[in-house]
Amino acid sequence: MVNGQIENDALPHAHEGSDTSTHVPATVSEGGPVMDASSPTPHSVHIPANTIVLTFDDGPDPRWTPAVLEVLRRHHVPGTFFVVGSEAARYPWLLQDIRAAGSEVGLHTFTHPDLSTSSRMRVDRELTETQLVVNGATGESSYLIRPPFSSTAGAVDDLDLASFQLTESMGYMTVLSDVDSRDWQRPGVDAIVRNSTPPPGVGGVVLMHDAGGDRSQTVAALDRLIPTLQQQGFRFTTPTAALGLPPNNRPAPVADRVLGRTVLAAVGAAGAVVQVLTWALLVVGVLILLRLALMLVIAVRHKRLRHRRGFSWGPPVAEPASVIVPAYNESANIASTVRSLVASTHPVEVIVVDDGSTDGTADIVEALGLPGVRVLRQVNGGKASALNHGIAHARHELVVMIDGDTIFAPDTIARLVEPFADPTVGAVAGNAKVANRRGLIGRWQHIEYVMGFNVDRRVFDLGHCMPTIPGAVGAFRREILVAVGGVSEDTLAEDTDVTMAICRRGWWVVYQEHARAWTEAPASLGQLWRQRYRWSYGTMQSMWKHRHAVVERGAAGRFGRRGLAHLAIFQVLLPLLSPLIDVFLIYGLVFLDPWTTLALWGAVLAVQFVAAVIAFRLEREPMGVLWALPLQQIVYRQVMYAVLIRSTISALAGIRLGWQKLRRLGGLDTLLARNAAGTEPAEQAPPAPGSVVEDPEPLTEGAVLQRR
Known part of the structure; x- marks a missing residue:
C-alpha cells in the first residue's frame, strides 16, 4: 500500500x-x-x-x-x-x-x-x-x-x-x-x-x-x-x-523529524520490496512461459514419435497381468471398477485388497461372483501396505496397480502392457482422466489433467525421468517392485516414491497415452484441498528421500538432474512465487492503469489458452470445456497455491499425515454415460493392440461402457 x-x-x-x-x-x-x-x-x-x-x-x-x-x-x-x-x-x-x-x-x-x-x-x-x-x-x-x-x-x-x-x-x-x-x-x-x-x-x-x-x-x-x-x-x-x-x-520539531525519517525508511523499504518482487515476477513469468512452450514442443514430438508409421514396442505382449486394487471404503465405486477390469480384452487376475473398510467394500466384491477376482482382507494399514499385500499374492510377473474408484476401458490393460515388449521398460504410466467433469470443479481438474499431468508425462517419457506413475493406472514388472523393496510407506505419495526408485535403478518408465482410465475426482473444494495437500506433501517427501539422485551417476543421475530438478524448480519453487502474478494484478488494477493491467493479464491468458488448445488436441479431447479456463486462473490456481504453501510448511516442520480418504459420490459408469450423451467428453479410442498407430477411430466413453 x-x-x-x-x-x-x-x-x-x-x-x-x-x-x-x-x-x-x-x-x-x-x-x-x-x-x-x-x-x-x-x-x-x-x-x-x-x-x-x-x-x-x-x-x-x-x-x-x-x-x-x-x-x-x-x-x-x-x-x-x-x-x-x-x-x-x-x-x-x-x-x-x-x-x-x-x-x-x-x-x-x-x-x-x-x-x-x-x-x-x-x-x-x-x-x-x-x-x-x-x-x-x-x-x-x-x-x-x-x-x-x-x-x-x-x-x-x-x-x-x-x-x-x-x-x-x-x-x-x-x-x-x-x-x-x-x-x-x-x-x-x-x-x-x-x-x-x-x-x-x-x-x-x-x-x-x-x-x-x-x-x-x-x-x-x-x-x-x-x-x-x-x-x-x-x-x-x-x-x-x-x-x-x-x-x-x-x-x-524533533518528533516530526524522527517520524519523517521513519516514513522515508518505510517508503524506501516498500520500494525495494516492490523492485525485488517485480524482477522476481519477470523471472517467474519468463520461466513459466518458456517452460510451457518447451513442454508443448516436446509433447508434440512425443506424440509424433509414438504415432509415426511403423512404430511398435515389439511383439504383442500376451502374458497375463495381475491387477491390484487397494480399497478402503470404496463401496460407491468398487463394483463398477471390478466389472470394468473383468471385461478386459487382456487376460487378468483381479486382486482387491480391502484395507479394513467399514462400509462393506469386500462384501460387495465377493457378492459379484466374478471369475478371476480375489478379495484379500487386512487390518487398516494404508494404501502402500495394501498394495504390497496384493503384490505378495500376485500370480503374474506383470502387475497393474489402480485405485478403487477407477474405470478401465476393455483394452486399457492390453494397451498398458504393450511397452513391456521393450526389455528396457520397467514400468508404464497410463492416461488418467477425470470422469465427473460436468461440474465446475470437475472441469477445472479435467483441464489440469490434460494441460498439466499428461503433457508432463510425455516430456518425462522422452527424457527418461518420469517421476510419477498415477495411482489410477500404472503397470510394473513384478521383479522390479521386489528389487526396490515394494511400495514404500515412507511417504504419502507412494506412487511417486516407487516410480522414483525404479528410475534410479536405470529402468525406463514410459507414458502410454492409449491406456485410458477414468477416475472420480474430488467434487468439492474441501475434498480437492485434502487430496492435493496429500499429493503435494507426498511429492516433497519423495523428492527429499531420493535427493541423492542429483549427484549420482548414470541413469540415477540423469533422473535426478532432469526429473528431480524439474520438480523442484517448476512444481515447488516457481509455484511458490507464482502468487506474485495475482498480487501484481491487484496492484495494477488499484494503483496503475487498470486497462493496461487487464490487457497484460489477458495476453498471459491468451498464451495459456493456445497451450490448452494444443494439449487438448494431443489428447483428442473436445475443447468446449475451455470456457472454464479463465475461471480456473481466478479460483482454482489460488487453491493450488495455498495447498503448496501449506505443504511446504508441513514438510519443513516434519508433520506426518494420514491417507486422507476422500468421500466418493459413486456411479462412475453413470457419470461416463451422462458425459458421452452430452457435449463431453466424447473421445477418440486407440486402435486395436498390436496395430500400427496412424489415425485412431472415434469411440465414445458411452460406447466403451456398452462394449462391456
Whole structure:
C-alpha cells in the first residue's frame, strides 16, 4: 500500500473554474499570487515591482531537478520548488540538494489531487504526509503550498477559495502564479522565455516545472531567462523574502523529524520490496512461459514419435497381468471398477485388497461372483501396505496397480502392457482422466489433467525421468517392485516414491497415452484441498528421500538432474512465487492503469489458452470445456497455491499425515454415460493392440461402457 500510493499516477481532473465563482471577492480575484485567506476579508498580495520569484512544480525528478539547480547555482539565484510528496519520498536527497543550493521547498500535496474537490480528511492527509517527507529529508518544515491544477488569482472560484481557507486553517499559505511559462506544452525555448517574462517593471511569480516529462526546454530557457531579466533590472528571490514573511523552511520539531525519517525508511523499504518482487515476477513469468512452450514442443514430438508409421514396442505382449486394487471404503465405486477390469480384452487376475473398510467394500466384491477376482482382507494399514499385500499374492510377473474408484476401458490393460515388449521398460504410466467433469470443479481438474499431468508425462517419457506413475493406472514388472523393496510407506505419495526408485535403478518408465482410465475426482473444494495437500506433501517427501539422485551417476543421475530438478524448480519453487502474478494484478488494477493491467493479464491468458488448445488436441479431447479456463486462473490456481504453501510448511516442520480418504459420490459408469450423451467428453479410442498407430477411430466413453 505504501508503494502503491507512492507510485499512484492517476491524477484527477481539475474542476470547472470561474463559471461557478459567485462569492470570490475582488480583493482576491484582482490581487496577486500570494493568498491570505485567514482574515475576515480574504485577499491576495502582489509581488513587489522588478522582483521575480521562480517556482517549479511536480518534482523532484532525478534528471531534471539537478539540471535546474545547476542553472540556478550558475546564476546565483534561488528558486522555490513545490514538491509532490510521493516523488520526494522516492528521491529525498534531491530535497537536500535544493536546500543546499539556497532554494526553498514548498508543498504540492502527496499524490497531486484537486484539493478544491477533496474532503477535509483527504486534504489534511495529503499535506501531512508531504510535510513528514520534507521533515525527514531536510529536518525542516514548510508552510508554503501550491495546490495542484491552480492558476492565477483571477481564475479562483468558490471551491478554490474554500480550499485556500481550509489550508490556511491548517497553518499553510497558498502561493499561486501570475506568469505561466507554459513549459509543460514544450513550445520551444523562445516561447518559454517569452511566456516567462513579465511586463517591464512588474514583479511576478513565474510557474515552471522540474518534472513530469522532458524538461530540456525548461532548463535551456531558464539559462537564457535569468541573465536577460537581470540585465533588465529584475532581482530574483523567494516568496517569503519578497513579501518580508518569516522564512519558509524552518527547523522541524524533533518528533516530526524522527517520524519523517521513519516514513522515508518505510517508503524506501516498500520500494525495494516492490523492485525485488517485480524482477522476481519477470523471472517467474519468463520461466513459466518458456517452460510451457518447451513442454508443448516436446509433447508434440512425443506424440509424433509414438504415432509415426511403423512404430511398435515389439511383439504383442500376451502374458497375463495381475491387477491390484487397494480399497478402503470404496463401496460407491468398487463394483463398477471390478466389472470394468473383468471385461478386459487382456487376460487378468483381479486382486482387491480391502484395507479394513467399514462400509462393506469386500462384501460387495465377493457378492459379484466374478471369475478371476480375489478379495484379500487386512487390518487398516494404508494404501502402500495394501498394495504390497496384493503384490505378495500376485500370480503374474506383470502387475497393474489402480485405485478403487477407477474405470478401465476393455483394452486399457492390453494397451498398458504393450511397452513391456521393450526389455528396457520397467514400468508404464497410463492416461488418467477425470470422469465427473460436468461440474465446475470437475472441469477445472479435467483441464489440469490434460494441460498439466499428461503433457508432463510425455516430456518425462522422452527424457527418461518420469517421476510419477498415477495411482489410477500404472503397470510394473513384478521383479522390479521386489528389487526396490515394494511400495514404500515412507511417504504419502507412494506412487511417486516407487516410480522414483525404479528410475534410479536405470529402468525406463514410459507414458502410454492409449491406456485410458477414468477416475472420480474430488467434487468439492474441501475434498480437492485434502487430496492435493496429500499429493503435494507426498511429492516433497519423495523428492527429499531420493535427493541423492542429483549427484549420482548414470541413469540415477540423469533422473535426478532432469526429473528431480524439474520438480523442484517448476512444481515447488516457481509455484511458490507464482502468487506474485495475482498480487501484481491487484496492484495494477488499484494503483496503475487498470486497462493496461487487464490487457497484460489477458495476453498471459491468451498464451495459456493456445497451450490448452494444443494439449487438448494431443489428447483428442473436445475443447468446449475451455470456457472454464479463465475461471480456473481466478479460483482454482489460488487453491493450488495455498495447498503448496501449506505443504511446504508441513514438510519443513516434519508433520506426518494420514491417507486422507476422500468421500466418493459413486456411479462412475453413470457419470461416463451422462458425459458421452452430452457435449463431453466424447473421445477418440486407440486402435486395436498390436496395430500400427496412424489415425485412431472415434469411440465414445458411452460406447466403451456398452462394449462391456
